[in-house]
Structure formats: structure tokens, C-alpha cells
Amino acid sequence: MPQLRGKNVAAYLDLRSRGIFDAGTLSKLNLKILRGIVLQDSKDFTKVWTKSSKSTIFYESGRIYFENYQCCFSSLPSEPQLLYELPKRSKAEKIEDALLCQCPLDKGLPTPSDQKPSLLALTSNNWLYRFSAVTGQQLEKVYLSPHHKFRYLGWDVSQETFYVKSIQNKVTSSARQAGFNQNTLLYLAVFRVFPLQLVGVLEINKSIFGSTVIDVVLSQGVLAVSHSTKTVKLYSFEDILNKYIRTELVLGEPCHSEGGKTVGEAPFGIPVNIHINECPPVLFEVSCFDNGVQIGGHPWHYIFTLPHKKHQGSYRICSLKDNTLAKHGIQDMKCCSLESDWIYFHPDDSGRIIHVGPSTINVLKILSELESDAQFDIVKEFSITAHRDDAASHINVTSSGRTVKRRFYQLDDDPDRETFRMVEYEDELDLLAVVEVTHREDEGKAHVRLHDNNTGALLKRVPLVESWDVTYSHELFFDRDTIVHIEQTKNNNFCCHVYKISRGQADE
Template sequence: MKQQIRDENVLHALIRREYYPKNSLRKNLQILKTLVCRGNYEFRKVWEQSSKQLICCESNTIFLDNYRTAYSGYGLHNGAPVPKFSISQDKLPRKIVDAVLSRSKPTTIHKSGQWTGKPGNKMYAITSSSLLVVDLNTGRVGFEILLLLSDVINFKHINWLQTEESIVLSTTLCPRLPPRQRRPPAQGPSNLVKVLAVFTTLPITFVCMFEVTRKVFGADVTDVMMCQGLLAVMHQSRHVRLYDFKHMLAKYKVEPLALRNSRYGDSAPLNINMKITELPRCLFVTRCEEWNVQIGGHPWHYLTSPVGSKGYFSVHSLCSGDVAKDGSMESDSDSIEFDRAVFHADDSSRIIHIGPEAVRVFWLKETDEDGGSVLLPAFTINLQYPRLQAVGPLMPIVTSSGRQVKRRFSMDEITGANMCTTIHEVDYEDELDVLMVCYTVHQPNALQGTLGIYDNLTGGLLKSVKLDEPWSDYLEHTVILDKDTIIHIIKSTNGKFLCQVYRLFERCHDNKPSARPKPGGRFEDELDFDFSAPENPRVRTSHRRQLAALASRRRQRPR
């Protein structure tokens, strides 16, 4: 059942916007939401591209060939994306492994005079040994910083440490060698976990580069990452520990290093200027399955899965560590796919629990009795479809002589016979204030992809969009809804990527006959009925009246 949103005439809303221009952006988005969800419009596929290399999308820009080719998501020709830039192999011989985009406001980026850094959109990309600053409008590599020269350690990931303020670069994970193998030198792969580098973006400034070693943080350290000014260290015992990065920077930074005043192609790499010699003070520690810890809500809570209970989630208070009342979420189906749970992206202190065939949203509210918290259900989006028939009978076969023939059953027959829906992604579109759910229905002959747009407050269905599913086997589904554009990226099991772009168009009624008579046309073309319609007394009477009216008009025409 579709959700009935406010019945507001778009023309009247545009007229009121002219008289009262305050909050024009919010009004424009409300008008666009009305057109997307209720108007005489539909999404059509306008562009499709496949590649054996990475395809990704960020901030309305589609990247192909490992970030070398970029397409703008808003094209004027039939709504298809248009080429934005392409970096040739001669200008950049090294492979780009990861990148983030910056939509900075006009400001002075660099004061050295060598590279002014004109205001605009930029992409911070990394290769195995360098950091690149690329202009998103032209594709020109304006700045390159050589990070580290090593045959063993390569940089692979780049993320925001603070959005639009600072970035963090991390290397590949250095595995721990068995004790029987020959040990490398000190600080080698057996002791080193990762190397991290931090830069500020406005202007581009080198902050520090440091090593995370097992000698300091523990012999069972498996991985490390940084986010929101915190250093998260993951241990083999399923413990996750958080450390304050600012405290570490003030205590262990050896010397500040400035970037060289040179252009593209600087041959001098940066050095490690921060050495952690002792274990810093731990801010938070917990033990959970797959090191999955999420912090959010008002007041602050954290969401984890207990060890040995994958797919089961519990909500704890960050201050006291107590479990919230009714704060346990578990799956109520026998699917082989594990459940997921995340905090809602609109900062409304809600939690989204994603099951195999349903999406449940909970309110996290503070109680007045003892100052604790309670988890209350808000709404449920049920995507359960009629069950498919099982492949073969599940009961033993009995022959004519009365002998029972037993056969083996696979896990797909036991669980897959009851599951015909797979939820790939649940995301929040902040500009339209809607919740979108991308799922696939397993039909007998093919797969049917669907993008459901739901109301963010009530969970009612606003619009359903059919998506093409070219492959029966897939690994990842990524769907991005940006105003009137849908970008669908699929990764197959053989590593091939496919990108599809859908745009919003007015729904055409080409199959309906025209109500206006055609001048000079045939006699049948002037009639507003189908001659191939089945015989019906009422239909015949209507046809006679139309024939009589048409003959009368023809007699009155001047000769």
C-alpha cells in the first residue's frame, strides 16, 4: 500500500515561492519530491557502461578505469552522463587505488605561489607511494606528494578523518610472519601493522606519519583504522580499543615537516615524524563479533554484536555500558544471510535493523524513571513475496512397493525454498527526506531488481522503480538516489562491473488514441473508439451516436 503524501499542486507551490522566497531550497526539494513520488513521471534507463576495472560513484560523478575517466551525472543530451575528464597513461603512469572528493568553498589553498590551488572541486587520490590532488573540472594533476619509498609497504586506502578538514592515508596490512621463518629487520613486517599519514586539506598541509606496531599496541593486533579523530585498534581476541589522536599527536610528534615548494614530480619522500613509544591512554574498549562497533544516538550509545552471535545486535549506553531496555535485536527467519543494523543517517536517534526480507526501524529514547534508554519500534517495511516452489519434494519418495527413497538436501533447498527476496542496501536520501531500499526478487526465470522509495517518518511506500538485473550471479549492489537520478552499480562474481543510470522523465501515453480529429484523415481515424473492440450492446449504441454526430458535422461543412 502506497503512502499518501500531502496533495500539493506544483503550480500553486511555484506561485507561492515567487511571493515568499524565504526557504526556497526547502520548497524546491518539496516540489521535486512531489514530482518524483506522485507526479506523472517515471525513471528510465538512459546510460549503461561495463568494465573489468573499478566503477564507482561519488558526489554526482561516475569514475571508470580506476578513477582515470570521469562522467558528470547530469547530462543534457537525453539525460545521459557526459564525459568530464580523462587522465591519460602518459600523464599518470601509476595506478590510482583509492580517492575521496572535496567540495570546498572558495578560499586560498596554498600560499607558496608555486601552485595557487584555485577554488573548486578537487579529488584527493593515492597511488601505491604518492598522494595526488586532481582538479575535478579539468582532470589536471595539480600537486603530487611522494609519501614513502618501500618495496614491501604500499598505500591503499584514503578516508576523511574530519569531513572537509583532514584526510588519513593507510597502507596495506602487514601480516605477522610465523616464528620459524627468518625474521626481517626491526620494524619489519612481523612487528609492523600499518603506516598512517594525516594531511589537512584547507590548505593542503602535512600533519604527521606514524607506525602502528605490535610491540606497543599488543602482539594480537590484526588491523587499525582512523575515523572522527579516533584511532581504532582491533585485536585477535575480538577487542576494539579507541585512542584519542589529538593526545597522541601532542605527546609523540617529533618534528613538524613542511611540504616542498615544488610542482608535480617531487622526488623527495616524506619521513615518519611521529613515533609512539608507549601505549596511549585508552578511551573506550569493548569485545564484539567481527570488530563491528557503531556509535550514535542521543544520548550516546554504541551498537555491537556479542561474540559468537553473528546477526544478533544489542544497544548499550556509552556512559555506563548498560544494555538499553528491549535493546536486543535478533533475526526471526532461517535465512543463511546474516542481519545488519546501523544508526539512522538523519541523526534522529533511530536504529535500522535490516533482515533478509524486512527492514525494521526503532526509536532510541531516554526514559524518565531511571535515566536509562529504551528501544521502541517505529515501523516495519515488509518485502516478503509469495514463496517459490521447492526444487523437488522435500518428503521422502515412496515407490509402488512401499520402499522409501531418501535423498540428500542442500542448504539452498532448505533455506532458499523459503527465501525469494534479498535486500542489498538501505540508504537515506537527505535532500528528498526518503528512505530507499534496494532489493532483488528471485523469480523462476530471472532476477527482478527493485528500488523502493519510502517515507522517512512512517515507512509508507511512495514509489517503486524496476531495475534491470543483467546477471544471475552477483557480489555487490550499490544504488545511489540523487534527486532525479538513480545510479545502479553491480559487481559480478567474475569481477566485472556494470553501471546503469536512470533519469526522471515524463510518462508518455503513446498507446492511447488521440482525442482530436485528424484533418484530411480517414473516416475511421476521426472516431474515438476501437473498431476491434468486442461486441457489446452499449458499445454499439455509443458507436451509432458518434457516427450520427460525425455525419451531421460533415453535412454542415461548407463546400
């Protein structure tokens, strides 16, 4: 491998043309070049496109969705372009939820269409569709049930296995006549993708999991059940599947236990084939505020808040192995703000933790003490801080020149102060995008700060042209050379703004 330090883009391209690198090295090198271009002082982000909508706007992986996923634009070109529009649907066929599926790179698939990205869409009338994410062409469809209202999609294992979840406590008269249990809270249908393959359907029954059950999610092969007693219990879905599945069902084939009706076709749908008749062994249990627990890190740890309101904003980091609280495992910014701070495991798989407050972002890592694993230590790797002139903010000077000191303090997220509103990680460029907002001249002014993911160093600030009204919801996405800002506006409308890297004066 030749030494590349100090070579310019032309030299890299010359080496690539001669086939010196493999595909993985080339991709990494291309992204390194792109990162350098994005961070150049001569390159600015310029707003190239704006589009409004009366319904919620969604963005994922270079695609912008309008009208409940009916209309799709690609954000990859220099200005977003329409990819496709799905045929108009009735209210009964409205798309309730959707997931974007990226095709696997490590194996061949049955048809060429499976090798391209797909959009999974769940409609109001219980149909699950798979569309081409490039053309909008319908590839597959599955009817779920005539008795249970399904509304939510979620990943179990991202891009491999997903689940469809029903709404809660809605047993119809036809379901009662069919003998469905009144203690059933909801139903889960689990599928594999590319192409769609049914894993199974199960019910979450209060007589099995407890009368206090209020919700359930499936993630990374773990069934997480939340209780009104502020308790979360985790179960192995693989063990449930192995022990309680009664019948293997295949989409499009007859179900012999139901008189040969076709699985996944209307009006039959998919019957329950995972029958849990006793509570499975609990893998892990914790009492926490708002039923919120996160698991991650290296080695495995979990983050939670004690289940009392007085502990809100104070986070505990404990070892998953033995529930031991880590040294410095209580993280509390003690901020006085309208919106609380938030904490989560870093999405870069480094095992680190990001703790975000109104004026401070701490990136933490888990260390073992010397060679002993008896206790782990939470240490601060770096911090990102907002500019605050606290001394000046507490002193006013009257027209006569008299100095008056304020008797009250501003909130940490007061609109007049520079405040962090969100943090986005760009994995391919290894950058943290931090949105800072300051209220000036009767409107909010926002900047996107680009920080090095490993050191926290500020590398670039990008001003957003549109104002940022903190009273409405906002989403921001940083994707390679593109920034997408989706905002809620007055009258419950929505607007999407797209920024692209442009040529600076040095390139003219």
C-alpha cells in the same frame, strides 16, 4: 513568512522571483518540490544509459568513474556525459584508492580551484594527487615515502581531514637499512584538505599497542585499533598528536631534522614526526565478533555482537556512558538465510538505528525511561516488510489433485521469495530506497521501493529493466532524480545502468 500550504509550483517560483526567501529556505523548498515530482504517479524512472567496463566502476555525488578513476562521467545531465579523461598511466602509477572532496561553504579558500570539488587519488608508486573533479586538472601532488607501501585512503572527519594507510608487515630491505622497526604493523599519514596540509605521520607499533594488533582506522578524531583477540580499543588522536608530535612538518618546505630535505618531494617523502613511546590511555574497549563496533545515536550508544560464533546475527545496543545494555537492547531477527542481516546507525543524524533482514526492515529509536537516564529503551518506530505467502509456499498440489505438504522450509532469502537486498538513504529528498529482488522466469527481477523516511510508508515502486543476478555483487545509488545501478557480470566484468525521471503520459 507567508503561508505556503496548498500553493503550486508556479506560485513558489513567483515568490522566489520576488526574493521572498533566503537561500537556505529556497534550497529546502526546491527539494520539497523535487520530491513531489519524483513521487508523482505520472513520472517514471527510465533507463537512459548503460556502459560496461573490465574494471571496477565507482559512483559518488553525481560522478561515475571508470578505468580506476581515469575516466569520469557526470550523471547530472539527462544522459551521462564525459567530464574528463586523465592521461594514460603505467602499471606502476595505477590509482589504488580515491576520495571525492566537496569544498567547504563557510569559508574562503586560497585559490579559485580550491572552491570546487576535488578528487584525491593515491597511486601505486606512493604519490598522492589532488585533481579537479570537474576538469581532471592536476592541482597538487605529494610524495609519501620510498620505504612504505601506502594503499588506502579514508576520512577521519569527512571533507576536513583524511588519512593514508600503508599495507601491513611489508618492511623493505631499504627500510631495514634505514633502521625501521620490525614491530611496526603499518603507517598512517594524516592530512587536511583545501589545500593539502600535513597533520603528521605515525607508526602503529606492536611493542606499544600490543602484539595482537591486526588493523587500525581513524574516524571522528578517534584511533580505533583492532586485535586478533576480537577486541577493539579506542584512543584520542588529538591527545596523541598533542603529546607525541616532535616536529611540525610543512609540505614543500625543508625538514631541518633530515638535513633540509623537502617534505613531500621525491625521493625523500614524509618522515615520521609523531613518535609514540608508550601506550596512550584507552578511551573505550569492547570485545566483539569480527572486530565490528559502531558508535552513534542520541545519546551515545554502541552496537556490537558478542565475540562467539553462536551469537552471530544477534546485536547488542549499550550506552557508551556506562556500558549498560539498553532495555530491548538485544536485537535478533532469528532469520534463516545464506546472508546474515545487518544493522547500523541511521545516516540522517536522527540517532535512530536501521536493522535490515531478508524480509523485514526495522527502524529503531533510543528512548529514555521517563525523566531518568538510568536505562534507555530501544523501541521500534516502524517496520517495512516484504510480501511473503508462507502458507502457500509449503503446500504443493500433484497432477492427481492430491495435496502434499513440504517437510522443509525455504530460506528467508530464497531466490523465489521477495527479498530485501540493500537500503539506500537519499538525504535531500528524505527517502529510503529499498531494493527488493524476486526470482521469476529463471532470472532475478528487482524493484526499488521508495519509502518515507519518517513513517516507512511505501510511496513508489520503480522496476529495474536489467535482471538482478544474486550470485554477483551489486551497488545501487539513489541521488535526487537519478538511480545508478552498478553490477558485476559474468567473466568478472562490470556494468553501469543509469535511470532518470521521465515525463509521464499526463505531461504529454
